[in-house]
Amino acid sequence: MATPSLQDGIDRAGSPMKLLWRPGAEPWTPEVVEREYAGWRQEQTAWHEGVALLNLSHHMYDMWIEGPDATRVLADHGVNNFARFAIGQAKQYVPVTRDGHIVTDGILAREAENRYLLSGIPAAQHWVQYHAEKGGYDVGFVTDPSSAFRPGGADPKLFRYQIQGPLAVDLVERAFGGPMPETKFFHSSPVVLDGRPLRALRHGMAGQAGFEFIGPWEHAGHVHEKFLTVGEPLGLIQVGALAYTTPSVESGWIPSPVPAVYTDPELLEYRRHLPLFGIEGKRPLNGSFFSEDIEDYYVSPYELGYGKMISFSHDFVGRDALEKARDEVRRTKVTLVLDPADVRTVIGDGQDPGFVLSYARHRVETAAGLVGVTMQSASIDPVGAVLAQTLIDAEYAVPGTEVRVVWGEHPGPGTDPEADLGFPCIRATVRPSPFNEHARTLYRRDR
Known part of the structure; x- marks a missing residue:
């Protein structure tokens, strides 16, 4: 029996959203490592x-890329500048689709003139290897899956x-x-x-x-x-x-954005190549923000704060789209500081909620309606609050802006995305991203 592909899963479910939407999905945490040591x-x-x-x-999933065309295949399918990439250096590798939406990012380390190590969740690795093999690049691959999937x-x-x-x-x-x-x-x-x-x-x-x-x-x-x-x-x-x-x-890093590979007709062969039981078919979506259209979850490198990484000094897949989009970026990455009293009421039933972790896409609203979507929320005890990395409409990205986060689990397909489901709201204040001042201003100064 053939292994089902991502496209098989989409066809059987009826749409990408019907495949991926899972209300109440447990947030991912690293495999093998103890959940807590000291607390x-x-x-x-x-x-x-x-x-x-x-x-x-x-x-993490590791993939070594080696051969005479190693640099060329990575440059052809990533926005990064490879003219200045020293042996021993690492970069956040950013591949995008032809429409300029991110596939996902990964950490790319140059180990030798023609050898690289790409690490992270495997969506970027899948993208590079598929296009290398399809394009006939002179390059080989060695992979080491994460411990949860290592044979x-x-x-x-x-x-x-x-x-x-x-x-x-x-x-x-x-x-x-x-x-x-x-x-x-x-x-x-x-x-x-x-x-x-x-x-x-x-x-x-x-x-x-x-x-x-x-x-x-x-x-x-x-x-x-x-x-x-x-x-x-x-x-x-x-x-x-x-x-x-x-x-x-x-x-300020947003982990695992939705890979923008589910809808482009030109990526049908790619979806048939990808296994259903991989990151693209099994990383769930949930939260109070629901849309029937998976493209409403796609993001651009500009929205994620990766604009400085984009080098137009070389041709790459998605270059034309990114050149057109760089002056029309609708959303900005910010940190929301959730009101501690509201967090206790909404999440903790009046008590300290303890550890909060959510990758849910929660609606961010003002009196004007929907203005943004959370990407990851977590308790930060030294700060004394729950913080949420959020993409928000640029006009509401000014630090100090007051918004509210709709906290709940939309049931998904079959229910109006705009239905009033009675979800509670948590007041929040817009702060910069990265939230940590040192991370925002100093610790990359000698790159």
Whole structure:
């Protein structure tokens, strides 16, 4: 029996929205890692005030792209500037469709002249490999799925450990016996820990200092134990799956936007190529914002704040559409600070709601009606509020603007998208994105 494709799923359901809409869907959290170690509040506080250890080894999909045409296929299908992409550097890779809508993003690291590693949720990897094979590019692929989908429970090829927080530099110097090589933001340097070769990627989350250490899995246990041992006097705290999902809300990154691949007739063959049981067919949509048209969930790189990454110095799929759209961006990315009293009333039934995490698309309204949609909401204990990364009409993006978030689960197809379902509202205030001032103003200055 043939494996069902994404297009098979759409045809059987009757539409992309009938396939994807799942009211009350549980929010995604990283696989394998414990949900909490010290408790989500303490874990969030660690990267704000102390030092935290995060294990990124299991939940990302890795794809190595190697061959004479590696750079060409990536440049042909991504908006990024490849003329200035050094070996050892990483970039947020942004592929778009011919209409200029994002497929999704991923982290692309250049490991050699003709070898790259693309990591993240697999929608970008699917896009690049399909077009490389269809276009006859001279390039090969090696993939390593996330641990939830790796056959036979095998170990990952790589480990990834992040050390984050104000004391991160102190911990790293204790572990390595000295400072890291001077490294620009989102660049990596080769380092050695107790005779074991690693790469140190200068990274940060929610504006805090830190590094991501990457190396072969055979060294994972030793490196992890080393960090725990030298970090103990500094109060090192391991971060679990719940807290791990929240830094993006402060740092302004919107994870997993809807891949804009469900409607274009020219992508029919692509949808027939994609498996139904993949990210494109199984990442659910839910919330109070519902539309029968999946295209109402598509987003552009400009809306996500990726405009500076777009390089018109080369031809790429979607270039013409993005050139036309750059002066007509309707929505802006902002952070909404949800009113704590309303959160307690609406989500917590009058009590502290505890940990809040939602990837639901909730309606954002004013007296004028619908003005935006939330993309991810989460409790940020050091801030004392629930924050929501939101795309909002530009005229309402001014910091201090008061809006309300409609909190509820629209039942989906069969019910009028504009029906009054009696959902409660939470007052909210518009703030910049990234919310964290350091992340917004300083920590990328030496890229």
